[in-house]
Amino acid sequence: MARTRVFEIDRAIEIATDLFWRNGYERTSLADLTGAMGITPPSFYFAFGSKEGLFKKVLEHYMRTRLSYAEDALNQPTARGVAEQMLLRLADLYTDPKCPPGCLAVNCSFPCSDEATPLRDELAGLRSARRGRLRDRLKRAQATGDLPVDCDPNALAQFLIVVGWGMALAAQSGATRNDLRRTVATALKAWPS
Structure with a gap:
């Protein structure tokens, strides 16, 4: 007869999300995770x-x-x-008082070591995919005349992603929602007309 799991997987993922978001991937240990989840290492690995x-x-x-x-x-x-x-929704996300400040993915993208790992590659892939979805949406806008023909959708997508990353770092360093909203207003002044 199989033993029943004594912890809720979804709750464990919520706990881990908070730990990784606060500490980053590399600074969150197995002991941190199992302790916060209230489980043993064998249960964790299972x-x-x-x-x-x-x-x-x-x-x-x-x-x-x-x-x-x-x-x-x-x-x-x-x-x-x-x-x-x-950008406004990122400002809200990064300053949500129910969550750690900043962005989980950005916080975990700055590992302590310089080694290439599958995890770093996965994070880079996720960032690239987000940028690609944004670029494709901007290309569609350009095709319909919503963006000027001389605009570069790829560069514009990169601009928005970089502003978003910067906002995540600013929030992690104490920027408020109003601070980030002012950043959004300033960034949008560079929007092509």
């Missing part, structure tokens, strides 16, 4: 396979529950609306 396996589940959860709020901005009818709503 449920998640490894710390990296758990982190992949955390990223999926974060993308689905938190970043989807900002990604939904891609559905705005105008390219400027996409940019404005995405």
Whole structure:
């Protein structure tokens, strides 16, 4: 007869999300994770396979529950609306008092070592995919005349992503929601007309 699991997987992922978001991937130890979850290492490995396996589940959860709020901005009818709503929603996300400041993915993208790892490659892939979705939306806007023909959708997508990353770092360093909203207003002054 199989033993029943004595902890809730979804709750464990929420706990891990908070730990990784606050501490980063490399500074969150197995002992931190098992202690916060109230489980033993064997139970941890049975449920998640490894710390990296758990982190992949955390990223999926974060993308689905938190970043989807900002990604939904891609559905705005105008390219400027996409940019404005995405950045404002990131400002809200990064300063949500119920969560650690900043962005989980950005916080975990600055590992202590310089070694290339599958995890770093995965984070880079996620960033590249987000930039690609934004670039594709801006290309569609350009094709319909919503953006000037001399505008570079790829460079504009990169600009928005970099502003978003900078806002995440500013929030982690204590910037308020109003501070970030002022940053958004300043960034949008550079929007092509």
